[in-house]
Amino acid sequence: MNTIWIVLPVLLVLMFQLGIELDGAAFRRVAKHPKALFVGLAGQLLLLPAAAFAVGTLSRLPPVYFMGLMLIACCPGGSSSNVFSMLARGDVALSVTLTALSSIITLFTIPPVMAFAARIVERHTETSIDLPVAKLILQNIVLLFLPMAAGALFRRLRNEAAERVSAVLKRVAFPALMLLAALFFLQYTREIIANIASLGAATAAMLLLSTGAGALLARSFRLGSSARRTIVIEIGMQNAAQAIAVASSPLVFNNGEMAIPAIVYALVMNVVLLAYLKMLR
Template identity: 40%
Template sequence: MQASFFTTVMLPTALALMMLGMGLSLVPEDFQRVIKYPKAVAVGLTSQLVLLPVIAVIIAKLVPMEPAIAIGLIIVALCPGGVSSNIITFLAQGDVALSVTLTALSSVITVFTIPVLANLAFQHFMGQTTAIALPIGSTILQIFLITLLPVALGMGLRQILPELARRLEKVTSRMAIALLAAIILILIIREWNRLPGFILQVGIAVVLLNSLSMGAGFYLSKLFKLNRPQQICIAIEVGLQNGTLAIAITAGLLNNPDMAVPAAVYSLFMNVTGLMAIAYGRKLAGAV
């Protein structure tokens, strides 16, 4: 997984397609919900941008793992919500409008927070005080080009040609899923001999990160007396991060295959908790 066609072309293309698809589904009103539902948005963003990285750092300190693996785990926690979180929130009967808003806002904010916080994690776990792992300016630019620019293009196209945007949304979603499946398959094939060791080393940390973050998001929402659909939405939004972006940063920008392992394992495992969230959300909805 050194710098190659895989890390320099396939990963950014898959991520850009996913973000373009998200942009095609967004309208300006999605960003205006901050004013309509300030408490729900504040709780969701705080859970995702503050609570989740703190949980990741605690896990990285308590669970024995190599420094590169620890940094990879933290980079997963620094990434915004995954595009799939909107679909899973819908299936779990959560607040889809809030989910879309949180995904969009976190995608904007993390363009600037990932380089800074990832460097702090790199210096702490690798013990480097002088070398900076991620050049902040160029990293912000690269993340912008593969995340925010496709979102902006998608939103612009939806405003100008709404019918074409609706058709393209389906196409880009299918292409992104196919590319993502190919990426995960390539990861598995390339690291097949080392996979059992990776899973043993990363498995516990990934399960803890995913389950604790979902639980923290759910109960923090409950503490602030948000309604049931909002609680379900925030739990899912905090628990399902953009693993593709984490792989693109670790395998692409940092060119470190070991750091990409937590993101790859996380991307697979979050589907399990996603299905559990759907079952739980439907059960709660049926009990009301």
């Protein structure tokens, strides 16, 4: 079974639902406080990939898992972060805006980051990695930007219907992602079990390093507590479905093993962030 045919509809639903949540008023509110937006984007686009590179290098992960760790780190924020921000009494408008902007910006940042990671792997190992940049950008536009734009247009044209659809999609999006993780686990049970200790430690270290640095950065900019909580969650919650889609897609890497770090990260991410919510309470 090729999991890409399960990943695609899950990712499309997640991005369509994010598009529905986009609100011009939310963008305008956040634009009045650009420091929080800057810190959140810096955390996602700079701190997280840097933490992944450091952890992947120091832990001496095999090339395919090093690439997988870098891939999940340079993907945009996950749409479930908006729900977690609400539960954490964070700034939901900031959360939605950061998720949307990171989804657009990473269309162009994923290729150079992954190309850099591939060069590092090739320089220090005998592994050759082919990265079709044009196909990667095209796939990301089709799977991320277009469904998000469609969701935003749907909200603009049919606001009440969009609200009803969004309410349904919010309930099914997370279970769909967990179903995807379960099916992927069944397909790669042996590989996941054999590497669960090293990958679990690596993903947890990456998450704690990046969110801790993001929290310190937010505090140094004297952001309010709600913005700080939102930034921690946004940095910590990545779009695992996109990482799986890029890794397993026949158009890009066509490597299911490269998606394993994203599966492990999805599990670790939820454990850590649920613990964070409990700590806040």
